[in-house]
Amino acid sequence: MKAYIAKRILVSIPLLFGISFIAFVLVNLIPVDPAEVILRISDVYPTEEAVTEMREQLGLNDPFLVRYGKWLSKSLRFDFGATFTNNNRTVAGEIARSLPATLELAGAALAIVVVVSLAAGISCALWRNSLFDRAMRLLVFVGTAMPNYWVGLLLMWLFALKLDVLPTSGTGGMKHLILPAVTLSLTYISTYIRLIRNNMIENMNEEYVLYADARGLRRKTVIFGHVLRNSLHTCVTALGMSVPQLIAGTVVIENIFAWPGIGRLCISAIFNRDYPVIQAYILIMGVLFIFCNLAVDILHCLMDPRLRRAG
Amino acid sequence: MMFLSRLARDRTAVACLAIVAVVILAGIFADVLPLNDPTKVNVLAKFRAPSAKFPLGTDHLGRCTLSRLVHGIRPTVLLSLVTMACTLALGTMVGLVSGYFRGTVDELFMRTCDILLSFPSQVMILAVVGVLGPGMMNVVLANIVIKWAWYARMIRSSVIRFGDRGYVLFSKVSGAGTPFILFRHILPGVASELLVLASLDMGWVILNISTLSFLGLGVQAPAPEWGAMLSEAKEVMGRAPLLMFVPGTAIMAVVSAFNLIGDSVRDAMDPKTL
Numbered sequence: 001m002k003a004y005i006a007k008r009i010l011v012s013i014p015l016l017f018g019i020s021f022i023a024f025v026l027v028n029l030i031p032v033d034p035a036e037v038i039l040r041i042s043d044v045y046p047t048e049e050a051v052t053e054m055r056e057q058l059g060l061n062d063p064f065l066v067r068y069g070k071w072l073s074k075s076l077r078f079d080f081g082a083t084f085t086n087n088n089r090t091v092a093g094e095i096a097r098s099l100p101a102t103l104e105l106a107g108a109a110l111a112i113v114v115v116v117s118l119a120a121g122i123s124c125a126l127w128r129n130s131l132f133d134r135a136m137r138l139l140v141f142v143g144t145a146m147p148n149y150w151v152g153l154l155l156m157w158l159f160a161l162k163l164d165v166l167p168t169s170g171t172g173g174m175k176h177l178i179l180p181a182v183t184l185s186l187t188y189i190s191t192y193i194r195l196i197r198n199n200m201i202e203n204m205n206e207e208y209v210l211y212a213d214a215r216g217l218r219r220k221t222v223i224f225g226h227v228l229r230n231s232l233h234t235c236v237t238a239l240g241m242s243v244p245q246l247i248a249g250t251v252v253i254e255n256i257f258a259w260p261g262i263g264r265l266c267i268s269a270i271f272n273r274d275y276p277v278i279q280a281y282i283l284i285m286g287v288l289f290i291f292c293n294l295a296v297d298i299l300h301c302l303m304d305p306r307l308r309r310a311g
Numbered sequence: 312m313m314f315l316s317r318l319a320r321d322r323t324a325v326a327c328l329a330i331v332a333v334v335i336l337a338g339i340f341a342d343v344l345p346l347n348d349p350t351k352v353n354v355l356a357k358f359r360a361p362s363a364k365f366p367l368g369t370d371h372l373g374r375c376t377l378s379r380l381v382h383g384i385r386p387t388v389l390l391s392l393v394t395m396a397c398t399l400a401l402g403t404m405v406g407l408v409s410g411y412f413r414g415t416v417d418e419l420f421m422r423t424c425d426i427l428l429s430f431p432s433q434v435m436i437l438a439v440v441g442v443l444g445p446g447m448m449n450v451v452l453a454n455i456v457i458k459w460a461w462y463a464r465m466i467r468s469s470v471i472r473f474g475d476r477g478y479v480l481f482s483k484v485s486g487a488g489t490p491f492i493l494f495r496h497i498l499p500g501v502a503s504e505l506l507v508l509a510s511l512d513m514g515w516v517i518l519n520i521s522t523l524s525f526l527g528l529g530v531q532a533p534a535p536e537w538g539a540m541l542s543e544a545k546e547v548m549g550r551a552p553l554l555m556f557v558p559g560t561a562i563m564a565v566v567s568a569f570n571l572i573g574d575s576v577r578d579a580m581d582p583k584t585l
Contacts, residue, residue: 029442269441278441
């Protein structure tokens with residue numbers, strides 16, 4: 001198993017390089033000269049000499065790979081430079097300021113996803129084809145076809161405008177968190193209800209369940225101690241992969257509910273053509289994705305005794 | 312065609328295909344249909360309730376909602392179809408070349424796919440749109456860039472699977488050219504899987520494109536698009552909730568139709584359900 005984990009970690013390294021390279025190349029394709037932008041926001045008229053000097057100062061005339069190396073070593077120290085819109089603000093500072101809000105939102109959504117889909121998925125599997133199961137199936141189907149920003153708008157309309165029980169947008173306490181977190185979680189809930197339900201049903205038909213029943217174990221022990229435990233392997237994997245997706249998925253939700261996280265930061269950066277921010281966002285998300293992937297694989301390996309023994 | 316006759320017996324599939332066909336035709340002929348001008352502003356007629364002249368009422372600028380909905384089919388549904396077609400074409404090309412010739416080309420393409428697939432798709436879309444700037448063409452491009460790798464992977468593995476079948480080897484021995492073998496022998500074998508995946512992905516593409524327009528990164532005002540309409544409706548939802556229900560329902564209906572078609576096609580293709 002140790003060999004497997006070591007191999008898995010080694011495989012991630014070229015991927016990390018690949019992602020940093022993409023983030024670097026993408027932003028280097030832009031038709032804007034960073035030297036000119038920096039002069040503009042420092043209120044210096046970009047004359048030809050000034051631009052040339054600035055380019056030299058920023059090292060923009062270095063060979064491509066040298067620039068990549070420099071950028072990478074700076075990024076590893078979380079130094080992404082100044083933003084294009086305001087010279088006094090660093091990209092790292094902007095991200096550090098908005099990341100907690102996004103993590104709070106994604107964390108709340110993840111908690112809702114786990115609790116609701118576990119409860120609903122188990123119930124659906126236990127009472128298969130009951131009214132509840134069929135209602136859930138309809139809900140799951142509708143849930144995958146509804147754009148989540150529309151769901152957000154509908155929830156906002158119903159709970160904030162019609163019933164007036166929750167605030168429409170902004171931050172400040174639990175009440176503000178409910179609508180965005182629920183909206184964000186809905187897409188994933190419908191995926192996981194189906195996943196847990198089908199996994200459990202599949203496991204219920206296995207022979208070990210028959211054996212457990214034959215041994216006279218209580219139904220509760222069989223379901224929760226055996227079937228659920230075996231069904232959770234795949235769910236944990238899928239859930240781990242959903243974590244970065246949840247964080248990336250906050251982009252739309254944050255814009256609807258005026259939630260001051262990195263999703264909103266990224267969208268406003270796109271509109272303002274603030275390329276260093278976009279670059280940092282891509283890099284952070286890519287790295288997060290790879291790390292979650294790695295963590296899930298290792299966790300999966302630890303959870304499954306068959307894999308644990310194989311290594 | 313066995314597959315077609317089985318699909319024709321599936322009532323859900325037929326109904327969904329009909330819905331999709333009507334929507335596509337309405338989108339193509341939006342200019343010819345007897346509709347109001349979708350971009351004509353009439354401030355005096357704003358927030359009208361549904362009437363004979365405006366069957367779905369008017370929006371905050373007095374524009375006809377029905378007309379905007381029908382004209383919005385073009386960017387929302389038709390451009391999604393174009394996106395899907397390009398994705399399929401690119402993915403198929405790369406997959407065929409990769410799987411058939413193997414070697415260095417294959418390595419190069421597959422490592423590119425690895426990196427593309429290791430990014431979460433939403434982030435990749437934002438990255439492409441962020442660099443190219445907002446706009447419908449860039450949104451379409453971004454969707455193609457992130458999606459082709461899935462198809463290339465799938466087709467490559469199918470090509471490798473079919474590549475050493477008897478009929479392919481026979482064709483090779485009897486002197487058939489590579490393009491002939493690829494398109495006449497190998498592609499038909501892959502087509503069924505491709506069709507299922509493509510129809511399931513259509514819904515995904517529609518959701519993506521409308522989401523980006525909702526954020527203001529896709530279609531630019533005043534052009535009608537379902538996501539953009541929802542974004543405008545958000546500002547006036549207290550006064551005119553109908554403006555919010557109409558485009559949302561349209562998106563949901565079309566996406567469900569595509570999802571159901573995908574499921575039915577898969578069932579009709581699957582010999583196990585015979």
